[in-house]
Amino acid sequence: MHESELIKNYFSKISKKNKAALDLNDDVFFDKKKGVVISVDTYINGVHFVNFNTPSLVMKKILRSSISDLICKGVTPKFYFISGSGNSKTFSKKNLLQISKSLKKEQKIYGINLCGGDTTFSNKLSFTITTLGYSKKIIYRNKAQLNDDIYVTGNIGDSYIGLQILKNNITLNKKISSFFIKKYFHPEIQSKLTNQLLKFANTSIDISDGLIGDLEKMINKQNLSYLINENKIPISLNLKNLIFQKKLTKMTSVTNGDDYQILFTASLNKSRIIKKISKKLGVKITKIGKIISGKKNSLIIDVKGKQIKAINKAYSHKF
Numbered sequence: 001m002h003e004s005e006l007i008k009n010y011f012s013k014i015s016k017k018n019k020a021a022l023d024l025n026d027d028v029f030f031d032k033k034k035g036v037v038i039s040v041d042t043y044i045n046g047v048h049f050v051n052f053n054t055p056s057l058v059m060k061k062i063l064r065s066s067i068s069d070l071i072c073k074g075v076t077p078k079f080y081f082i083s084g085s086g087n088s089k090t091f092s093k094k095n096l097l098q099i100s101k102s103l104k105k106e107q108k109i110y111g112i113n114l115c116g117g118d119t120t121f122s123n124k125l126s127f128t129i130t131t132l133g134y135s136k137k138i139i140y141r142n143k144a145q146l147n148d149d150i151y152v153t154g155n156i157g158d159s160y161i162g163l164q165i166l167k168n169n170i171t172l173n174k175k176i177s178s179f180f181i182k183k184y185f186h187p188e189i190q191s192k193l194t195n196q197l198l199k200f201a202n203t204s205i206d207i208s209d210g211l212i213g214d215l216e217k218m219i220n221k222q223n224l225s226y227l228i229n230e231n232k233i234p235i236s237l238n239l240k241n242l243i244f245q246k247k248l249t250k251m252t253s254v255t256n257g258d259d260y261q262i263l264f265t266a267s268l269n270k271s272r273i274i275k276k277i278s279k280k281l282g283v284k285i286t287k288i289g290k291i292i293s294g295k296k297n298s299l300i301i302d303v304k305g306k307q308i309k310a311i312n313k314a315y316s317h318k319f
Contacts, residue, residue: 004217025221026141027069027205037133039069045090045125050166052125055095056102057185059127063106064187065208066129068260071189072206073140074197075133079115082129085122110191139264142221143203148265148291150226151274153190154284155236156211156261157253158183170246179238187260192281197264200274204264210257216298218263225297228289250303265291 001009007024015021020031029038043062045052052058067077082103084091107113112131162184164170165177172180197204205218211233215226233254235243243250266274271287278285292298299307 022140028073028075028138030073030138032136035134035136037070037073037075037135037138038130039066040128040130041066041069042126042128050163052090052095054185055098059099059102060106061185061187062127062129063103064110064189065260066131067110067112067191068187068189068206068208068262070131070133071191071194072197072204072262072264073135073138074194074201074204075135075138076191076194077110077112077131077133079113079132080129081115081117081132082127083118083120084125084127085120086125087121087123090125091119110189137198139197139201139204141203141205141218144219144222144224144265144291145202145267146224146291146293148202148267149271149287150215150228150263150265150289150291151285151287152207152211152234152261152263153193153286154188154259154261155234155239156207156259157235157239157250157256159187159258159260160253160256161239161242163256163258172242176238176242184258187258189260190262190283192283193262193277196277196281197262199277200266200270201264202266204262207259207261207263208257210255211259211263212251212255212300213257214263218265219291223293223295225292225294225299226289227292227298228300230300230302232286232288234284234286234288251300 012024015024020029022028022030027039030036041062043049043065049058049061063080066080070077103114158180161170162180162182165172165180166184203218205214207214209217212228215228219226230250233250235250235254239253242248243253274285277283302308
């Protein structure tokens with residue numbers, strides 16, 4: 001059973017009376033009256049990160065991944081709670097010191113504060129992070145409009161390559177490997193855009209499970225589809241060179257998640273303000289496609305100009 005099926009079959013019905021739960025079809029809880037926005041994420045060793053050999057880097061990655069849920073909603077994260085399960089080996093004094101120092105650095109970067117949490121013994125290492133922010137408005141899922149332009153921030157795909165290097169699935173020279181591994185452990189969270197997104201985005205999501213999969217989730221309850229131009233999907237020069245050298249496919253590289261860039265749609269008349277804000281803040285924002293009508297009409301225009309059916313290729317929890 002996929003995560004979406006589990007939620008639909010067992011939990012959606014018991015949240016119907018709670019409007020702030022957003023039908024469990026978004027990444028946040030939003031109490032509009034009280035202006036409270038909350039997200040929760042769990043990370044398990046061997047599933048969400050390869051190992052715990054570098055605690056400081058793992059904590060950096062999972063904290064940034066967690067606050068991106070609020071950032072893509074146009075909400076500034078203020079507080080976080082962290083709970084961990086581990087044993088004397090994973091929670092050794094050395095590791096705990098690295099965890100503490102890493103969190104402290106991230107707090108300074110993003111202006112957030114630790115407020116509490118919990119610890120419990122387990123031979124399976126895991127962390128759960130709850131993030132909280134305050135706002136009277138958010139950018140919801142499933143608010144895309146017909147003929148909206150589809151945009152994405154930053155570059156896509158570097159993190160996936162970094163993960164493949166860590167898993168020893170790809171071998172590259174030290175310099176290039178360091179570039180991709182850094183992209184994996186240091187997601188480029190677009191916090192500069194947080195207070196600007198509400199000016200132009202109709203709907204949004206962070207790219208955690210993969211570009212196409214998250215695009216599907218962003219419009220999943222609407223009678224809409226998308227048309228994506230593969231050539232427009234932004235990638236780094238290093239990834240472009242790697243795709244050529246290793247004869248990889250671009251779509252495989254950009255649809256496997258862990259990017260934590262912002263994927264959003266905006267009306268045609270917002271293109272000017274998006275370009276202006278992009279230039280002013282120094283944040284790369286690229287138009288990659290358009291929202292079209294119909295539920296099953298999604299297409300990708302590949303690098304050869306050929307229309308291909310979109311495959312919902314994304315990371316998915318199975319139970």
